[in-house]
Amino acid sequence: MRTVTYSQAGLEAVMEEMQKDDKTIHLSTNAPAALTDSFGTSRVRATPIAEGGFTGIALGAAGSGFRPIVNWSMVTFSFVAMDQIVNQVSKIHYMFGGQAKFPITFRTSCGGGGRMAAQHSQNPYSMFMNLAGLKMILPSTPYDLKGLLKSAIREDNPVISFEAGNMYAFEGEIPEEEYTLPLGEAHILREGTDVTVVTLGRMLHDTLPAAEILDKEGVSVEIIDPRTLVPMDVDTIRASVQKTGRLVIVDAAGATAGATAEIATAATEHAETFAAMKAPVKRICAFNVPIPYSPTLEDHVFPDADKILAGIREVLA
Amino acid sequence: MALSAEKQLEMLRTMQTIRRFEERASEDYIGGAIYGVVHCYIGEEAVATGICSALNIDDRIISTHRGHGHCIAKGADLNRMMAELYGRATGYCKGKGGSMHIADFSIGMLGANGIVAGGIPIVTGAGLAAQLEGKGQVAVSFFGDGASNAGPFHESINIASAWKLPMIYVCENNLWSADTEAKGTLALEDIAARAAGYGIPGVIVDGNDVLAVNEVAEAAIARARAGEGPSLIECKTYRQRTHTERKEAIDNRPAEQVAAWMERDPIKLFAADLIEREVMTEEDWKKMEEEIAQEVLDAVKFAEESPFPDPEEALVDVFAE
Numbered sequence: 201m202r203t204v205t206y207s208q209a210g211l212e213a214v215m216e217e218m219q220k221d222d223k224t225i226h227l228s229t230n231a232p233a234a235l236t237d238s239f240g241t242s243r244v245r246a247t248p249i250a251e252g253g254f255t256g257i258a259l260g261a262a263g264s265g266f267r268p269i270v271n272w273s274m275v276t277f278s279f280v281a282m283d284q285i286v287n288q289v290s291k292i293h294y295m296f297g298g299q300a301k302f303p304i305t306f307r308t309s310c311g312g313g314g315r316m317a318a319q320h321s322q323n324p325y326s327m328f329m330n331l332a333g334l335k336m337i338l339p340s341t342p343y344d345l346k347g348l349l350k351s352a353i354r355e356d357n358p359v360i361s362f363e364a365g366n367m368y369a370f371e372g373e374i375p376e377e378e379y380t381l382p383l384g385e386a387h388i389l390r391e392g393t394d395v396t397v398v399t400l401g402r403m404l405h406d407t408l409p410a411a412e413i414l415d416k417e418g419v420s421v422e423i424i425d426p427r428t429l430v431p432m433d434v435d436t437i438r439a440s441v442q443k444t445g446r447l448v449i450v451d452a453a454g455a456t457a458g459a460t461a462e463i464a465t466a467a468t469e470h471a472e473t474f475a476a477m478k479a480p481v482k483r484i485c486a487f488n489v490p491i492p493y494s495p496t497l498e499d500h501v502f503p504d505a506d507k508i509l510a511g512i513r514e515v516l517a
Numbered sequence: 518m519a520l521s522a523e524k525q526l527e528m529l530r531t532m533q534t535i536r537r538f539e540e541r542a543s544e545d546y547i548g549g550a551i552y553g554v555v556h557c558y559i560g561e562e563a564v565a566t567g568i569c570s571a572l573n574i575d576d577r578i579i580s581t582h583r584g585h586g587h588c589i590a591k592g593a594d595l596n597r598m599m600a601e602l603y604g605r606a607t608g609y610c611k612g613k614g615g616s617m618h619i620a621d622f623s624i625g626m627l628g629a630n631g632i633v634a635g636g637i638p639i640v641t642g643a644g645l646a647a648q649l650e651g652k653g654q655v656a657v658s659f660f661g662d663g664a665s666n667a668g669p670f671h672e673s674i675n676i677a678s679a680w681k682l683p684m685i686y687v688c689e690n691n692l693w694s695a696d697t698e699a700k701g702t703l704a705l706e707d708i709a710a711r712a713a714g715y716g717i718p719g720v721i722v723d724g725n726d727v728l729a730v731n732e733v734a735e736a737a738i739a740r741a742r743a744g745e746g747p748s749l750i751e752c753k754t755y756r757q758r759t760h761t762e763r764k765e766a767i768d769n770r771p772a773e774q775v776a777a778w779m780e781r782d783p784i785k786l787f788a789a790d791l792i793e794r795e796v797m798t799e800e801d802w803k804k805m806e807e808e809i810a811q812e813v814l815d816a817v818k819f820a821e822e823s824p825f826p827d828p829e830e831a832l833v834d835v836f837a838e
């Protein structure tokens with residue numbers, strides 16, 4: 201094993217896949233030097249600030265035999281490309297009767313906590329989950345990012361990688377040898393018997409300490425990271441809830457129509473899982489507001505280890 | 518030269534105020550009292566100043582992520598600006614916006630904007646309002662070279678031209694979009710040349726010469742007030758600092774390019790010109806600099822003494838009451 205940052209893990213995934221397949225091209229407003237140095241400015245394009253344009257261009261290249269990787273940078277900027285994403289990318293394979301494949305990977309950073317204010321702070325993955333035709337990953341560690349991103353690049357469908365903007369310097373271990381992680385498989389980080397906590401993205405790192413505290417009190421917490429939002433591994437979540445009887449879901453996005461609502465429903469609409477439940481589902485989410493700038497305001501909006509601990513205690517009571 | 522001595526001194530004062538305000542903002546960002554991200558306008562002060570000094574208070578402008586200069590040039594209050602940067606309840610946006618989102622609707626400053634080109638259609642809407650109101654107001658869109666490659670720029674200019682809206686589109690061409698050189702992303706070197714495609718005047722001006730900027734602004738504004746439609750002004754300028762403030766900022770622009778533009782500092786050029794033309798003396802300039810330094814200190818004091826917003830305020834203002 202060796203230690204890399206989240207940022208390095210992402211770069212390695214892209215580098216390795218670009219090495220392997222010369223149909224892989226890279227588009228972003230700021231072309232990373234590591235990529236231009238290795239693959240040249242023909243395959244690695246610095247685009248104008250025209251996200252709608254280059255998202256569509258990537259789609260067209262994908263349908264014409266290439267395998268584009270688009271880095272939108274902040275998810276904020278992907279919204280400028282929403283027409284292409286919603287009207288074209290998500291529907292094109294289906295609408296044309298499956299005639300062509302559109303292997304395309306979108307990387308983007310999301311999250312808050314950086315005092316970046318409303319336009320540059322958000323976790324809007326559920327907006328995208330609501331579209332049919334897009335797969336999406338939400339890696340919470342360098343290991344997950346590299347493994348999932350490599351699978352995303354190899355995938356013959358559009359995949360969005362929602363990366364945690366404030367985690368790029370975060371370090372973790374990855375194997376020396378090449379590996380991939382399959383899309384659609386949840387990761388059980390901690391086995392437990394009293395309560396299932398499903399965490400999304402970087403919330404994992406605020407949930408682990410809460411679980412440690414509870415462990416000392418004799419409460420056994422199971423932590424699951426779905427890792428892939430679409431397709432979602434509901435079987436793993438249901439099996440866990442059937443064992444523990446309690447479900448807490450932690451997300452740094454607002455609760456309204458969120459991924460958390462989808463996960464809660466996956467448990468409660470399933471007869472056997474519902475029958476095993478000993479408490480109502482508890483969601484620990486951000487407040488449903490645009491994210492404010494000032495630290496006193498922003499810190500109030502997002503979940504943290506204390507709020508997670510309190511939320512878990514609530515379902516145990 | 519039709520401008521009064523008083524007006525010219527006011528312009529110099531505005532430019533120097535922007536400079537000192539931002540130098541302090543940068544310092545406090547590095548020091549930790551200002552959060553998130555700060556984009557400095559230093560080096561480009563002649564653009565906002567040259568344009569806004571030709572406007573009235575009821576004319577409207579919109580800004581970009583690099584917004585402090587436009588705010589100050591339109592007449593915003595330094596105290597409330599600094600308090601916003603400090604994340605305080607007394608800030609322009611009650612601490613919700615920060616550096617990238619300062620607005621003062623009472624003086625026609627419709628906001629800094631974190632989305633490149635995001636403001637261009639919005640301020641074109643202010644142009645529509647001005648046309649509908651029929652009182653001869655105009656609206657000004659400030660944006661960068663990078664933004665001129667985005668759809669909203671083209672869509673807005675086309676509409677403004679077709680509808681003859683009283684608009685002035687001011688491109689601050691500082692040759693770079695973050696770390697990407699504009700040259701590699703522009704189809705034509707001169708952004709002003711694009712005006713031809715929309716049937717409107719497109720002029721290029723030295724963006725480091727405040728009087729030259731003011732002169733072309735006056736012409737474009739007169740045209741807009743007369744109901745003859747929009748103009749595009751391309752100001753060739755340069756940001757003296759890196760794209761955003763950083764503790765260890767890495768500037769990937771060629772050192773000779775940076776040095777050449779530092780030589781053409783818009784404030785130094787204008788101050789020297791005013792002294793040479795005997796519009797002011799060295800002493801006047803020194804005194805003005807001291808007054809401005811004090812105003813910035815006062816703004817910092819105001820910010821420091823202001824409270825942080827109550828956490829519950831985070832839930833307020835999602836909707837108008």
Ligand SMILES: Cc1ncc(C[n+]2csc(CCOP(=O)(O)OP(=O)(O)O)c2C)c(N)n1
Nearest residue numbers: 277583631632633661662663664693694695
């Ligand atoms: C739609 C969108 N894409 C990307 C960004 C990230 N970004 C912020 S500023 C900037 C460069 C803008 O360049 P330009 O318009 O020339 O203005 P300048 O910074 O030079 O003043 C970029 C790419 C953004 N804010 N909005």
